[in-house]
Amino acid sequence: MKRNGIWVLAVVVVLVSGFSFTVAAEEGVTDTEIHIGQWGPQTGPAAPWGSVARGTAAFFKMINDAGGIHGRKIVYHMFDDGYNPAKTMAGVKELQEGVGIFAWASGVGTAPGMAVRDYLMERKVPWVGAASGSHHWITPPEKYQFATYPLYYNEAMALCRYAIKTLGSKKIAMAYQNDGYGKNGVEGAENELKKHGLELVAKVPVESKDTDLKSHVMKMKKAGADTVLLWVNPTHGITIMGTAKAMQFEPQWMSVSTLSDFPLMYKISKGLWEGVITGSFADLPDSETPLMKKYKQAYEKYAAKEERWGIFYYAGFGFIEPMVEALNLSGRDLTRERFVKEMEGIKNFKGIMGTLNFKPFDPNDPSSRLGTNEVFLIKCLADGKYEKLTDWMTVD
Amino acid sequence: MIDFLQMIVNGIAVGSSYALMGLAMVIIYKTSEVPNFAQGEMALVTTYFTFMLLHTFGLTMANAFISALVFSFFLGCLLEFTVLRRAKEPNILGMIVITIGLEMVLLGFVSWKFGADPKVMPFPISPYDSVSIGDVFISSLELLTLVVALFLMIVLFLFFKFSKLGMAMKATQQNNTAARLMGISTNRMNMMTWGISSLVGCTAGLLIAPVTMQPYMMWDPLLKGFAAAVMGGMTSLPGAVFGAYILGITENLFGGYVSIEFKSVVAFMIIIFVLCIKPSGLFARHYVKKV
Numbered sequence: 001m002k003r004n005g006i007w008v009l010a011v012v013v014v015l016v017s018g019f020s021f022t023v024a025a026e027e028g029v030t031d032t033e034i035h036i037g038q039w040g041p042q043t044g045p046a047a048p049w050g051s052v053a054r055g056t057a058a059f060f061k062m063i064n065d066a067g068g069i070h071g072r073k074i075v076y077h078m079f080d081d082g083y084n085p086a087k088t089m090a091g092v093k094e095l096q097e098g099v100g101i102f103a104w105a106s107g108v109g110t111a112p113g114m115a116v117r118d119y120l121m122e123r124k125v126p127w128v129g130a131a132s133g134s135h136h137w138i139t140p141p142e143k144y145q146f147a148t149y150p151l152y153y154n155e156a157m158a159l160c161r162y163a164i165k166t167l168g169s170k171k172i173a174m175a176y177q178n179d180g181y182g183k184n185g186v187e188g189a190e191n192e193l194k195k196h197g198l199e200l201v202a203k204v205p206v207e208s209k210d211t212d213l214k215s216h217v218m219k220m221k222k223a224g225a226d227t228v229l230l231w232v233n234p235t236h237g238i239t240i241m242g243t244a245k246a247m248q249f250e251p252q253w254m255s256v257s258t259l260s261d262f263p264l265m266y267k268i269s270k271g272l273w274e275g276v277i278t279g280s281f282a283d284l285p286d287s288e289t290p291l292m293k294k295y296k297q298a299y300e301k302y303a304a305k306e307e308r309w310g311i312f313y314y315a316g317f318g319f320i321e322p323m324v325e326a327l328n329l330s331g332r333d334l335t336r337e338r339f340v341k342e343m344e345g346i347k348n349f350k351g352i353m354g355t356l357n358f359k360p361f362d363p364n365d366p367s368s369r370l371g372t373n374e375v376f377l378i379k380c381l382a383d384g385k386y387e388k389l390t391d392w393m394t395v396d
Numbered sequence: 397m398i399d400f401l402q403m404i405v406n407g408i409a410v411g412s413s414y415a416l417m418g419l420a421m422v423i424i425y426k427t428s429e430v431p432n433f434a435q436g437e438m439a440l441v442t443t444y445f446t447f448m449l450l451h452t453f454g455l456t457m458a459n460a461f462i463s464a465l466v467f468s469f470f471l472g473c474l475l476e477f478t479v480l481r482r483a484k485e486p487n488i489l490g491m492i493v494i495t496i497g498l499e500m501v502l503l504g505f506v507s508w509k510f511g512a513d514p515k516v517m518p519f520p521i522s523p524y525d526s527v528s529i530g531d532v533f534i535s536s537l538e539l540l541t542l543v544v545a546l547f548l549m550i551v552l553f554l555f556f557k558f559s560k561l562g563m564a565m566k567a568t569q570q571n572n573t574a575a576r577l578m579g580i581s582t583n584r585m586n587m588m589t590w591g592i593s594s595l596v597g598c599t600a601g602l603l604i605a606p607v608t609m610q611p612y613m614m615w616d617p618l619l620k621g622f623a624a625a626v627m628g629g630m631t632s633l634p635g636a637v638f639g640a641y642i643l644g645i646t647e648n649l650f651g652g653y654v655s656i657e658f659k660s661v662v663a664f665m666i667i668i669f670v671l672c673i674k675p676s677g678l679f680a681r682h683y684v685k686k687v
Contacts, residue, residue, distance in 0.1 A: 043512045
């Protein structure tokens, strides 16, 4: 009996000490590990963007092999949500409440991100670098969310300005995905056109499940558009261009940075993508900057054999560069509050994306949580090669 | 007027791929009364198989496409033999669930084996070339699909109407026990049906792949093909084809004149409407089974 009592006491002591330890430590951080999560479509129609999450995996492996962050290794939890917001929510909840994630990195898609935003913000879990340029990430700004992707709104403005001023476009039409992603682009385009006394000659919504887009193309052709902006997914982009070509409608095509993986787009469109102008949020794949060379070495070392060095792969590095910076600056005493404070202190940070700046949290200032709005414009050449049309710029 | 004609042509063009999938579904339904939801993914597996023959094994296009048709036939037979036939005390609902399960397994297999990135399927005709009649355009590939769909419809119609094998297949559906008593090997008939259906589905896959080739490419044609088959009457081959054209044309006219947002939904509104006024479909003969 006495022996049993000692055992019970021992168990209670272990449980209590374990419990008190859990309470004291920050969720997702141990003496030796930092747990970071990310979702990304590895299957489904948005799978071409799934390389973002795989890029981040290589980035973290590179950091871990170099000794980690202040003696802690990053444990990276990535899951496939198939670009399905319900799956994103289920996966995030499972990891957050099952494993305990310190912070979330990137994550492809406006709709998947919107599904988990409130959940993460209510739990005060930091989320850095959503892989989407939606203004939802900063309206209203949230203390624990940091956007690093330039807004679609501004990108659409930059493209329209270029079309009008440099290409002399008079009639601009737009095909957009009928959700936050597409509508952000429409708002930006309409705003810029208004400044020039113009408006979209055709505004055609594309549902994500649509496959036959002939009516959409007919509308734009009928409107006599000389330039068409595509704010859709890669498959829809190619279907629209292919249908237009078959209908002998060949305007100047422009598109958003999410369709700027030219080697891929050129290949799957069988060369149709040549001549398309898009925005870009990061340095180009053949860039020779020391940082890009370093990332490319990580890609060569850690990426799977069939992985391609494309813009979305290394975007998995770029979107969360400031996150790694803030983790480093937080030192050994890593808490979420400290991490947020270090994020807010980031000024004139230059990685492979535009120059990043954050500010102390101001609920009335969306820019306090938008790191950059810089983009530059590029054009697809033969074989999916890139031509840089402008320097980094911010269009307001 | 040109716009109207273009919309009609667009509807016929897109209706052809629905028609092929509708035909494939009707063939199985005619013999087993099971709508096969794995139809699209069976075509997907064959299409990726063809892609592999072309890329990995370097076959010529002609050889690869012929091999694909043979492969698709055996794939259909194999699935019927190894999966469907194993169902204990099969009822229609159980069989439908099995086909849905098969659909997921095949889709998962393709995603795992080939990855989710879009692929480029070589094809003798460019999907971006078109033929014009006055100011009305139709892409060459869609014209080919139209011809193939009509050709297959006629061949299958004649096959079921006049060939011994076709009639045996029909007999299997109408009264399985009686067919067996008349000396028909109903198991073999079911297997053949799956093989032929898979072959027809495969042609749809091969004609869709040059435009877009990724693991989800068959989902929409399957749904629309099913919608067309229901509209035309699930047991009527010409019904499935004309149902598909009516669907394609209605979708395009609706998209052009009413609302582009609800264009894809119109297929399902039509199904509800048809099922309300003529439950057996527009082209099928209505018959009531005696208990």
